[in-house]
Amino acid sequence: MFSKKSIVITIGDHGCVVALQEGDNIKKRIFVDRLDDSTKVELNKNIFSSDKKSPVYLLIDTSDQSYRKKIYPSIRTMDLSKIIKRDLANDGDDKSFKNYRILKQKKSKEKNKQNASRQECLFISISTSKVIESWVDYISALPNYLVGIYTLPIEGFHIFKALSKNIKEQSKIKNRRNDVYFLIVENKTSGVRQMVFSESQGLIFTRVVRYDLNDRDLVKKYEKDILSTIEYLKRLFVDISSRDIDIVNILPFELLEKIKNVSHDELHFVNYTPCQAALEANYSNTIPKNGKNCDLLFSKSFHKNRKILKFSIPKVQHLEKFFILLNVTKYVNVAAMIFIFISLLFFGVTLKKLDEKTEVAEMRMHNASKELSQLRSLGLGKHDEDVDIEQIFDFGRTETLLGKANADLLDFYIKLKFLKEFGVKLDEFEYNNRNYIDGNVNNIDYSFVFKGELANKSGDIDNLFIEFDALTGEIKKRFKDNKVIHSELPRNIDFNQKYYSYPINFELKFNK
Amino acid sequence: MKEVSLKRKTLFSSIICFLLVCGASFLIYMILVQEKRSEKIIKRIKNETVSIRSNIEDLQMKKKDTEKYKKIWNSLTPNKKITKGIKLDDINSTLKKVSDKYGILDPQIKVELPKKLTTSKFKRKTVDIIYTSANIKFSAASDVKALLFVSDLMKSLHGYPIITNLNIRKNREYTRDDLLQISSGQKSGLIIGRMSFVWYAYREDRKRTKVIKKIDEAK
Numbered sequence: 129m130f131s132k133k134s135i136v137i138t139i140g141d142h143g144c145v146v147a148l149q150e151g152d153n154i155k156k157r158i159f160v161d162r163l164d165d166s167t168k169v170e171l172n173k174n175i176f177s178s179d180k181k182s183p184v185y186l187l188i189d190t191s192d193q194s195y196r197k198k199i200y201p202s203i204r205t206m207d208l209s210k211i212i213k214r215d216l217a218n219d220g221d222d223k224s225f226k227n228y229r230i231l232k233q234k235k236s237k238e239k240n241k242q243n244a245s246r247q248e249c250l251f252i253s254i255s256t257s258k259v260i261e262s263w264v265d266y267i268s269a270l271p272n273y274l275v276g277i278y279t280l281p282i283e284g285f286h287i288f289k290a291l292s293k294n295i296k297e298q299s300k301i302k303n304r305r306n307d308v309y310f311l312i313v314e315n316k317t318s319g320v321r322q323m324v325f326s327e328s329q330g331l332i333f334t335r336v337v338r339y340d341l342n343d344r345d346l347v348k349k350y351e352k353d354i355l356s357t358i359e360y361l362k363r364l365f366v367d368i369s370s371r372d373i374d375i376v377n378i379l380p381f382e383l384l385e386k387i388k389n390v391s392h393d394e395l396h397f398v399n400y401t402p403c404q405a406a407l408e409a410n411y412s413n414t415i416p417k418n419g420k421n422c423d424l425l426f427s428k429s430f431h432k433n434r435k436i437l438k439f440s441i442p443k444v445q446h447l448e449k450f451f452i453l454l455n456v457t458k459y460v461n462v463a464a465m466i467f468i469f470i471s472l473l474f475f476g477v478t479l480k481k482l483d484e485k486t487e488v489a490e491m492r493m494h495n496a497s498k499e500l501s502q503l504r505s506l507g508l509g510k511h512d513e514d515v516d517i518e519q520i521f522d523f524g525r526t527e528t529l530l531g532k533a534n535a536d537l538l539d540f541y542i543k544l545k546f547l548k549e550f551g552v553k554l555d556e557f558e559y560n561n562r563n564y565i566d567g568n569v570n571n572i573d574y575s576f577v578f579k580g581e582l583a584n585k586s587g588d589i590d591n592l593f594i595e596f597d598a599l600t601g602e603i604k605k606r607f608k609d610n611k612v613i614h615s616e617l618p619r620n621i622d623f624n625q626k627y628y629s630y631p632i633n634f635e636l637k638f639n640k
Numbered sequence: 641m642k643e644v645s646l647k648r649k650t651l652f653s654s655i656i657c658f659l660l661v662c663g664a665s666f667l668i669y670m671i672l673v674q675e676k677r678s679e680k681i682i683k684r685i686k687n688e689t690v691s692i693r694s695n696i697e698d699l700q701m702k703k704k705d706t707e708k709y710k711k712i713w714n715s716l717t718p719n720k721k722i723t724k725g726i727k728l729d730d731i732n733s734t735l736k737k738v739s740d741k742y743g744i745l746d747p748q749i750k751v752e753l754p755k756k757l758t759t760s761k762f763k764r765k766t767v768d769i770i771y772t773s774a775n776i777k778f779s780a781a782s783d784v785k786a787l788l789f790v791s792d793l794m795k796s797l798h799g800y801p802i803i804t805n806l807n808i809r810k811n812r813e814y815t816r817d818d819l820l821q822i823s824s825g826q827k828s829g830l831i832i833g834r835m836s837f838v839w840y841a842y843r844e845d846r847k848r849t850k851v852i853k854k855i856d857e858a859k
Contacts, residue, residue: 269642450646457653464660471667478671482678489685496692503699515713517706522764523842524709527716529761530800530840537806538787556809557783564802564838565773569761 133182135175135272136427138280139260140189140317141336145423148175148182149431154414154424159316163262180271186263187430189280189318189423191336192255197231197364200247205230212249224253225277225439231329250331254279254439268443273451277439280426281323281334284311286433287426288325290409291376291400298398299374306368308332308361310354310375314383314402316421322357330436333360341382347389354395370394378405380420533564535574535638544578546606550599551583552632575637587626593617596630603634611637722798725770725843726754734796739778742789745828747778756843767842773804775836781822781829783808790835799841808833 138145144163148156156175160167198215200208208230216226231248254260254277267274288311295309307327314320324333337353339346358370371394377384378400387397402422406414411428415421440448537559547554561574582599584592596617604612613635621627724730728751739747754772762769776793780786786808794801810831821827 271642271645447643447646450643450650454646454650454653457650457657460657461653461660464657464664468660468664468667471664471671475667475671475674478675482675482682485682486678486685489682489689493685493689493692496689496696500692500696500699503696503703516766519766520709520713521705522766523716523721524705524712526762526764526769526800526840526842527712527720530802531712533800533802534794537803538791541783541787554783555811556807558808559803559806561802561804564840565804566771566838 132431133179134431135179135182135184136187136431137184137263137267138187138189138315138317138423138427139263140315140319141191142319143317144259144263145317145427146171146175147424147427147431148179149428152411152413152432154428157424163259163266168266176270176272183273183275184267184270185275185430185435186260186267186277187280187283187427188254188260188277189315189321189426190254190257190260191318192257193279193281193334194251194253195281195331195333196251196253197332198249198251200249202247208247208249216251219253221253224255225441226251226253227437227439228252229282229330229437231326248329252279252282252437264441264443268447274444274447275438276444276448277441278430278435278437279439280315280318280430281321281331282437283430283433283435284313284323284426285325285330285436286429287311287378287405287409288323288376290429291405292327294408295374295376295398300396301372301374305372306365308365308368308373310357310373311378312354312375313378313422313426314380314420315423315426317423320379322353324357324361332364333357339383341386346386350387351390351392351395355392371396374398376400378402378422378425381418529569530564533561535559535561540576543606546602547578547580547599550595550602551585552580552599553583554578554580556580573637573639575635577633577635579631579633581629582632583629584627587628589621589623589625589627592627592630596632599632603636607636610639613637719795719798720800721842723767723842723844724798725768726751726772726799726839726841731774731797735776735793738789738793738796741792742780742785743822743825743828744778744780744785744789745825747776749774749776754841757840762840764845766845768845770799770841770843771838773836773838775834778833778835779828780808780831780833783810783831785829786831786833790833794837797839797841799839801837801839803835803837805836806833807835 133148133150136147136149138147144160146156146158146160147154158171158174160171200211203211212228212230216228219226229250229252231250260277264274264277288309292309309325309327311323311325312320313323318336320337320339322333322335322337323331326332335357337349339350343349354375355370358368358373361368370392374396376398377387379387379402381401384399384401387399390397400408402415402419402425403417405422406412406425406428409425409429411425411432414424414428541557544554556577556579558577559574560577563570563574582592582595584595600612600614603614615631615633617630731749731751735747735749739745751774752772754770757763757769757771762771778786778789780789790803790806794803808831812830814830818827818830822829
């Protein structure tokens with residue numbers, strides 16, 4: 129499933145090449161003249177018995193193939209496909225394999241309004257032959273998956289693409305006006321084949337020609353074949369000219385030597401031997417140095433690249449459904465097994481993590497329990513055993529609540545001794561604390577009030593003011609953390625009168 | 641033949657596929673169930689741990705409080721441990737004792753009917769807290785004697801007497817006659833005192849714990 133393996137059977141008029149492709153290598157290759165019982169035995173023995181799972185592709189290189197261009201108006205691709213399929217179905221030929229390709233619109237430098245309103249389509253049909261049918265029957269009977277039928281000229285576009293860079297490097301054409309190239313190859317299965325490719329559209333035209341190395345008119349025939357193809361192309365491309373086309377030959381050395389004598393100076397050639405072409409296309413170990421044919425090159429290129437156009441026949445289609453379903457279930461099985469494996473791993477890891485988490489939680493609980501029982505065993509400490517600990521709590525709480533409720537009256541009164549120095553004689557002292565009435569414990573503030581008389585020996589009003597201010601200042605200084613409220617000397621006091629004493633009234637507020 | 645073989649292989653592969661999908665689903669289910677179960681267990685253990693930790697904290701707090709209250713208990717004067725409630729006879733005898741000490745001849749006291757406090761602030765496990773309020777009128781020879789009398793009286797009463805208002809005043813100066821009367825014990829003095837106080841006291845709760853048998857000697 130994982131290594132890319134396939135069996136490519138190239139079928140031509142002169143025989144077939146069966147190549148077992150694996151990765152970059154051609155593991156086995158067999159040339160088959162005819163598919164008879166002995167050949168089948170040989171094929172079974174050498175290829176199919178050991179590779180029952182490799183898919184099989186039929187690559188048709190017969191001469192009886194037609195490539196016809198048809199033009200349609202420019203409409204939606206979906207609608208165009210329907211029209212084309214209808215045309216294909218209405219075509220009288222029921223015995224050929226038929227398919228089509230919608231050609232990409234070429235980007236022309238000149239704005240061609242006519243081109244913009246039409247779609248070109250290439251109709252391809254391959255005549256069925258007994259050879260092809262016998263191969264289809266043979267492979268259908270084998271366990272291998274017969275993927276489908278392909279045509280060598282269409283799939284050969286990959287060879288052209290692989291060589292195009294080198295072709296352009298070797299090309300002598302300057303100011304090319306089109307992207308058309310000739311590719312002339314020699315295959316053992318079919319002989320010499322001309323293929324015309326457009327870089328943007330793929331295969332445009334192909335035909336098989338015959339050359340005999342010993343023919344004296346070989347060069348003329350070769351030249352004539354090319355020129356007649358060019359004439360045909362002029363029907364498809366208005367501005368095509370022989371001097372704008374590179375003719376790429378992938379031919380045996382001997383043939384290349386002969387066609388060097390082509391005298392037509394408008395024809396430009398780029399030549400490769402099959403081995404050179406294979407190396408240039410990065411398909412080493414495909415064709416030996418003295419190899420004459422390109423069958424294996426096409427076979428390798430077909431195996432390595434994306435398939436361009438598949439021809440399906442009812443027999444193949446019918447079995448294809450089962451192959452696809454089987455492959456899908458196989459892939460799903462693999463995915464499911466991988467998923468199960470990963471899930472099991474994940475399950476194991478998760479279980480482990482959960483166990484660890486549980487263990488940690490249990491450990492913490494155990495430590496906490498241990499701590500609790502240690503604390504309980506220590507008890508609440510020693511105390512008088514006649515006294516219940518609850519009682520200690522009760523009395524402690526009450527003491528905390530009410531213990532500091534009373535202010536130290538005596539202490540405060542003693543602090544007022546300094547008033548004597550100012551000549552103050554107290555005749556009333558009051559303490560107020562309304563925070564504990566009726567079970568309310570507010571603990572906010574309390575106050576002291578003292579009233580009396582301030583003596584003024586001289587009787588002068590000025591002295592009285594001085595004494596009063598001094599007294600007020602001293603009280604505020606001594607009780608700077610408390611709020612001091614006091615009566616003031618009236619502003620409308622009679623300045624003519626003598627005041628030997630004056631009443632005072634001070635209130636000190638304390639915050640708890 | 642090939643078709644039959646393909647069908648057989650496809651069927652077999654599909655059965656395997658189905659079994660694997662069932663297996664995978666079952667595995668996922670098991671993982672989820674196991675996770676849920678374990679998480680439930682862990683949650684339960686964590687809750688128990690939290691509860692134990694809470695008990696530990698309570699116990700530590702209680703221990704801290706115990707130390708604090710033990711210290712307070714040891715510092716309490718015997719007066720603050722008496723649990724006989726508020727009785728008028730006791731008040732009168734204490735008042736007489738203290739008044740005699742400071743030469744206060746006729747103190748007048750009015751005491752409200754004591755009541756048991758039931759608010760959460762005053763709810764206790766082993767004792768009840770009784771509350772009352774009282775007013776005292778008295779006269780003393782001097783401001784100092786008046787204050788000493790008040791201070792001593794408050795210290796003599798058991799529980800927590802709290803002065804809410806105290807007013808001492810002198811309306812006139814002492815005359816010779818006043819001094820003679822004071823010295824002969826006919827008069828307390830010219831310093832008029834008025835005091836209001838509230839009183840919180842303990843009363844034994846016979847339904848619950850044992851009575852305090854010993855009274856700690858003052859340190």
